[in-house]
Amino acid sequence: MDGDTFVTKDGFIMNTFGYEHPEDRVFAFLKYIPAQYRGFFDVEMLSRTWRFGINPLTSQLFRAEKLYTAKNYQTFIEAFRKTFPDYLFYDETRGKELITAPLEKIEQVFVPKDRLVWLEDLQNPDSLQQLALQLIELVSKESGVAKNELGIHGSIALEMHAPESDMDFVVYGSQNFRLVEEAIQRLVNEAKFSYIAGNRIEAARKFVGKFQGKIWMYNATKKSNEIKTQYGDYTFTPLAPLRFTATVCDDTETMYRPAIYKIGNYIPEDAQSELDLEQIPIQVASNIGCYRNVARAGQQIKVAGTLEKAQSTRDESSFYQVVVGTATSEEEYIWPI
DSSP: OTTOEEEETTSOEEEEOSSOOOTTEEEEEEEEEEGGGGGGOOSOBOSOOBOOSSOGGGSSEEOBSOSSOHHHHHHHHHHHHHHOGGGEEEETTTTEEEEEEEGGGEEEEEOHHHHHHHHHTOSSOOHHHHHHHHHHHHHHHHHOOOGGGEEEEHHHHTTOOOTTOOEEEEEESHHHHHHHHHHHHHHHHTTSSEEOOSSHHHHHHOOEEEETTEEEEEEEEOOGGGOOOOTTSEEEEEEEEEEEEEEEEEEEETTSSSEEEEEEEEEESSGGGOOOGGGSOSEEEEOSGGGTTOOOTTOEEEEEEEEEEEEESSSSOEEEEEEEOOSSOSOOEEEEO
16 A cells, blocks of 8 residues: 555665556655665765664665655666666556566565554553554544554654654545544644644645654555556556646545545646647646645645546546656646645
């Protein structure tokens, strides 16, 4: 599932991307880089380092300062091409090369809901682990969402946290996410939680805050019954860059990655966005995690991305969408209005 974390035999720690994957590999993005491979990746790294387990390959790990920029993604691709080409895959459905992990390379998998069970069973949790359990308990109680519909993610799940680490949790299912979202707002109103909003995207998402002095954040993962398509159902052809405003008509899948915004009232920003009626996009799909859940149904958004035609491989049906996060431009975004 999207957001599941795994460690490869080469010591890379990666996060799964999305829910549709080829049979022998998973689409993923690189999160932590072993120290001995740092020189292969020509990007700015955070000054902090991490350690994972007892594997000498992961005794010291680095993380890129910016994980999701188009420039860094292309740099990662070139680094893998020169040193670990097995991690690259030419995706014929999109006509581009993408970062993946072959199943045979995956050594250990960390699923958030399973890691919460592990955390609850710990005999002597440290102070941050205890606080994370209190956080989950409070969220579950306030929202009415059972704890088996929640999970723990990030460095706590990997046992590589430090006292200053965040408490990163996961909610399974769209309806559960909305219940948790409402519960967190009530907890903020009661001064048990507080929000952190460093920019207008964080202010719109309300996905990060503090509990007893420690930072929490949360995201959503689909339940199995919410996955309606599989890899290869569609081919995607990029057509043109677009900038426009639109109204969100359906926010059922805006909290996931990719985040899907069904849209109406399409208004192009410039003459280049003049399209035939049949080419007007019916949805925006964001591959960039920070643009999840930035607007609700009825709200307007300003979008810059790439128009794509999605053609079914099973019949003659097709639709148009605008993709934000094609890894080809830094000027792709979804701004709430």
